[in-house]
Amino acid sequence: MSDSLGNTVASGSFPAPAGSSTTTLNCTSTLAGYFAISATLAKAGGSVQTAGTRPTGIATFGVLPNVTASVPAPTYAHQEQHRFGMQGFNGWTAMLTALGISSTIDDRELSAMEPNGPGTWTPAVTTADTGYSSGQIMRLVRLDGIPAWDSPTGAFNDSAYLPVDQAGYQAYMGVVGSNTEAMRQALTPAMAKNYYQVTWEPDWLDTNANFVQLYKLAYTGLHATDPNAVVMGTAEPFPQLTTQRLQTMAPLGLAQYLDGIATHGYYDAGTSPSHPPERLATDPSPANAANALMNQMRGLRQEMQKDYKPGMKLFATETGISYDIGTSYGPNYPTSNVLFAQAAVVARTHIILLGEGADQTYVFYGADYPAEPGYGTFFDLADPQGAYGASNVSPKPAALAVAAMTRVLDGTTTLGPVNGTPSGVYAYGFQQRGTGIPITALWTHNNAVWSVSTGFSQTYSVSYNLSVDAAGTSGTVQVLDWMGNASTVAYSNGVVTLNLTEMPMYVISKNASVAQSNSTVPLGYLGT
Numbered sequence: 357m358s359d360s361l362g363n364t365v366a367s368g369s370f371p372a373p374a375g376s377s378t379t380t381l382n383c384t385s386t387l388a389g390y391f392a393i394s395a396t397l398a399k400a401g402g403s404v405q406t407a408g409t410r411p412t413g414i415a416t417f418g419v420l421p422n423v424t425a426s427v428p429a430p431t432y433a434h435q436e437q438h439r440f441g442m443q444g445f446n447g448w449t450a451m452l453t454a455l456g457i458s459s460t461i462d463d464r465e466l467s468a469m470e471p472n473g474p475g476t477w478t479p480a481v482t483t484a485d486t487g488y489s490s491g492q493i494m495r496l497v498r499l500d501g502i503p504a505w506d507s508p509t510g511a512f513n514d515s516a517y518l519p520v521d522q523a524g525y526q527a528y529m530g531v532v533g534s535n536t537e538a539m540r541q542a543l544t545p546a547m548a549k550n551y552y553q554v555t556w557e558p559d560w561l562d563t564n565a566n567f568v569q570l571y572k573l574a575y576t577g578l579h580a581t582d583p584n585a586v587v588m589g590t591a592e593p594f595p596q597l598t599t600q601r602l603q604t605m606a607p608l609g610l611a612q613y614l615d616g617i618a619t620h621g622y623y624d625a626g627t628s629p630s631h632p633p634e635r636l637a638t639d640p641s642p643a644n645a646a647n648a649l650m651n652q653m654r655g656l657r658q659e660m661q662k663d664y665k666p667g668m669k670l671f672a673t674e675t676g677i678s679y680d681i682g683t684s685y686g687p688n689y690p691t692s693n694v695l696f697a698q699a700a701v702v703a704r705t706h707i708i709l710l711g712e713g714a715d716q717t718y719v720f721y722g723a724d725y726p727a728e729p730g731y732g733t734f735f736d737l738a739d740p741q742g743a744y745g746a747s748n749v750s751p752k753p754a755a756l757a758v759a760a761m762t763r764v765l766d767g768t769t770t771l772g773p774v775n776g777t778p779s780g781v782y783a784y785g786f787q788q789r790g791t792g793i794p795i796t797a798l799w800t801h802n803n804a805v806w807s808v809s810t811g812f813s814q815t816y817s818v819s820y821n822l823s824v825d826a827a828g829t830s831g832t833v834q835v836l837d838w839m840g841n842a843s844t845v846a847y848s849n850g851v852v853t854l855n856l857t858e859m860p861m862y863v864i865s866k867n868a869s870v871a872q873s874n875s876t877v878p879l880g881y882l883g884t
Contacts, residue, residue, distance in 0.1 A: 357383075360390040360699060360753040360839065361814050362692045372397060388421035388760070389839030390699070390753040392692070409724040409742050410735035410750060412687040418751045420454060421840025423763045426864050430767025431790030434548040435494060439710060440762045443674060444722025444732070449487040451722075455755065456762025459494040459716065460487065461553075461673070464532045466525065467501035467513040474505075474524050479535035481542050491543050496673060496718075497536055499529070499574060500556040500591075516561040518570050529577025537582045550582055553618045553673060554589045568608045575613035588618040591673055595619045595652040599659045606663035616668045617660055621675030621709050621717065623649040628680045628730075629697035630808050633705045634801040638779050649705065650773070650782075653712035654879070661880040668880075669716075672709045676720030677701045677754070679730030680808055685741055690730065697812035698730065699753035700799075703761050703838060703860050704782070707797045710770055711784030713878030719758055723749045733758060760840035764795060764862045769883030771875035774798075774822070781820050781856060785875035787868060794871030796822060796863045800856040817857045823874050824865040825850040834864040 357366040365387070370379050385391075392414040396403055403413045410416065432438065438458035445451050446460045462485075463469075469477040487493030500515050506525065507514035519525040536550045554574045560567055571589060578585040590605075592598040598619035602610070624631040624647070633649035645651060660668060677698050679690055690698070702719070709717040724732035724742035733754040736746040771785030774796065783798040798820065805813035824833050830848040837843075838859040845852055845863075850870070852863065865871065 358392050358394070358692070359387070360696055360756070362696070365391070369398070385419045387839075388419045388756070388841055390416065390418050390751060390756040392416050406687045406740070408735055408737040408739050408746075408748070409685045409732070410737060411689060411691075416735065416750045416752070418756045418759070420756075421760050421763055421836075423760075423836060423840050423842065426834040426836060426842045427764055427788070427793070427795070428791055430788045432546075432767065433789075435544055435546040436549065436551070436716070437767065437789060438494070439716050439766050439768070440706075440758075441494075441496060441673070441716055441718035442722065443718060443720045444725075447485045447487065448722070449490060449492060452487060452493055455759050456766055457493070457719070458766070459496055459718070461498050461718070462488070462495040464497050464536070465499055465501040465513070466506065466519070466528055467503040470528070471503045471512075472505070474521070474528070477531070479531060481535070481538050483539070483543075488539070488543055491546075494544055494547060495536070495539070495550075496671070497532065497550065497552045498556065499532070499552055499554050500558065515555065516559050518562050518566040522569070522573055526573040526577040529574050530581045533578040533580065533582035533585055537584060540584065549584045549586045551586045551588060551616070551671070552578055553591055553671075554587060556591050557593050557620060558590065564604060564608055568605055568610050568613070571610060571613040586615040586669065587613065588616040588669075588671060589614055591618040591620055593620045593622045595621065595623070595649070595656040595672075596647065599652070599656045602656075602659050602663065611664045614664060614668070617656070617664070617670045618673045619656060619670070621649065621672040621705065621714075623647065623652055623705075626678070626681040627676065627701075627705070628678050629694055629701055629812055630680045630806075632701045632801060632806065633708050634782060635803060638803070649708050650712050653709065653714070657713050657879045657881070666880065667882050667884070670714050670881075672714040672717040674718050674720045675705055675709065676731040677705060678728055684729050685724065693812055693814075694808075695753050696814060697806075699757040700812075700838070700859050702733065702754045703757040704799060704801075706758075706761060707765070707784060707860060708782070710765060710786070711773060711797065713770060713772070713881040715883070722746070757838055760836070760838060761860075763840060764836060765797070768795060770878060770881060771872055772877045772881070774875050777820075781818065783820075783822070785871050787871065792868050794865050794868050796824075796865070796871065797860050798822065798854065798856055798863065799858060799860040801858060806858065813858060815857070817855050820854050820856050821851045822854055822863060823850055823870055824852050824863065825867045825870055831866075833866075836862040836864065
C-alpha cells in the first residue's frame with residue numbers, strides 16, 4: 357500500500373488459493389489521504405489489472421481527513437458563503453458531501469428545456485437530484501444556448517447569436533426566474549440569492565451590441581420574476597479573456613445587466629501538470645508574467661472595479677487540470693508521479709482563485725471522460741476512455757487533495773496574498789467565519805524541478821518564515837499537510853519556520869490582526 361507520493365505505508369501477504377477467491381483486508385489508518393494498493397502472486401507474478409481509465413497495477417481508495425481538532429466548524433450567515441462547487445457529480449450527493457462540495461450547476465438553457473418549440477417546458481419545484489431535493493447542494497443556474505428553432509442560423513444549442521424571438525426569450529427567462537425562486541424557498545431557504553450564468557465560454561459571432569442585448573433580455577426577464585436574482589457573466593475560459601470581454605462591452609452598457617461576474621479559471625495552453633498556474637509568475641518578461649493565473653485574476657478584479665458595479669461577487673465556475681497535452685488513457689498511464697503532480701496543481705489552482713478574490717470556485721471534473729484525458733479527479737473504472745455519467749469510480753490523489761482543501765478553506769473569507777513573499781513562494785491568507793481563526797495556505801514552485809521529462813519533484817523544498825503572532829511571543833500553530841494530516845509546530849518571536857514543498861500546506865494560527873496586516877485584500881473583494 358502506497359501513499360500519494362509513492363511511499364510504501366503498509367505491506368503484507370495472504371494465501372491465494374487456486375481458482376477464484378475473495379480475501380478481505382482490514383485497514384485501520386491514522387493517516388488521511390490517497391492510497392494505492394498493488395499486488396502480485398509470489399509464484400506466478402502478475403498485477404492488478406487495468407480497470408477503465410485506471411492504469412495497470414493499482415487499486416485506489418481514500419481516507420477522508422478529520423480536521424476539527426485544528427479547524428473548528430465555521431458559521432454561515434447564508435448558504436452561499438460556502439466556497440466550493442463541482443462539475444461532474446450532479447446527483448452524487450454522498451460523494452459531493454464527502455468531497456466538501458456545496459454547489460453544482462443546473463441546466464436551464466432554452467436549448468435544454470425547450471429544444472422542440474416554445475412553451476413546451478413545464479417547470480416544477482420537485483427535482484430528482486437528491487442533493488438539490490435535500491437542500492444540501494446549491495444550484496448555479498446555467499442559461500447559455502438557444503435551440504435551432506430560435507437560432508438565426510438554425511444551429512442546435514446556438515451560443516453565437518441573439519435569439520430570433522427576443523420577446524419570447526425574455527419571457528422564458530421570467531419563467532426560469534419564478535421557478536428558481538420557488539425552488540430556493542422550498543429547498544434551500546438558507547440561500548439569500550439565486551445565481552444565474554448567462555453565457556458559457558461564448559463563441560460569439562454576432563455583434564457586440566447584440567451580446568449586450570442578450571444580457572439585457574436575460575436580466576430583465578429574470579429580475580421581473582425573481583427578486584433575489586444575481587445575473588452573472590461572461591464566463592470566458594481564462595480570467596484574462598473575461599477581462600477583455602468586460603472591457604469591450606462596458607462602453608455598450610453591459611454593466612447595467614450584470615449583478616456579478618463569472619469566469620472560468622483556465623490560464624494556459626493546457627492546464628496540466630506541466631503547465632501549473634505559477635509557471636509564468638517568475639518570468640522576467642512582464643508581458644509573460646501577466647499570463648500567470650494570479651496576475652490574470654488581479655487584472656479581472658481591476659476591470660470589475662473600474663467599469664462594473666461595486667461589491668459584486670466573483671465566481672470561478674469551472675477550472676480543471678488535465679493530463680498533459682498529447683497523452684491518453686492506457687495501461688501504463690498515468691504514472692504515480694503524474695497523479696501526484698495533477699493533485700498538487702489542482703489544489704494550488706483553486707487556492708489561487710480563492711486567494712485572489714473569487715468568492716466561489718468550481719472543481720472540474722468528477723470522473724474521467726472521453727476526448728480530453730485526465731480532467732477527472734476520479735478514475736472511471738468501467739470505460740477505458742472514460743464516459744459521461746460514470747457509475748463506478750475510484751479516487752485519484754486530486755480527489756483527496758480537494759477533500760482536505762475544502763475542509764480547511766470552506767467557510768472562510770479571503771485576506772489575500774501574503775505580503776513580501778520571495779520569488780517562488782506562494783502564500784494566501786484566509787479567516788474563518790464566526791471563529792475569526794486565521795488560516796494561511798502556502799507552497800513553493802520551481803519550474804526547474806517540475807517537468808514531465810525529469811519528473812515532478814516531490815522533494816524540492818525551501819525554508820520560509822511566516823509571521824503568525826506579535827514580535828516577542830512564542831507558542832505553537834497547527835500545520836495541516838495537503839491531505840489534511842495535522843502536526844503541531846512551535847514558533848518564536850512571532851515567526852514559524854516552515855519547510856515548503858510543491859504540495860500546499862495550511863497553517864492554523866491565532867492572531868487574526870497579524871494575519872490581516874500580513875496580507876493584501878484583493879481589490880473590491882468584500883467577502884459578504
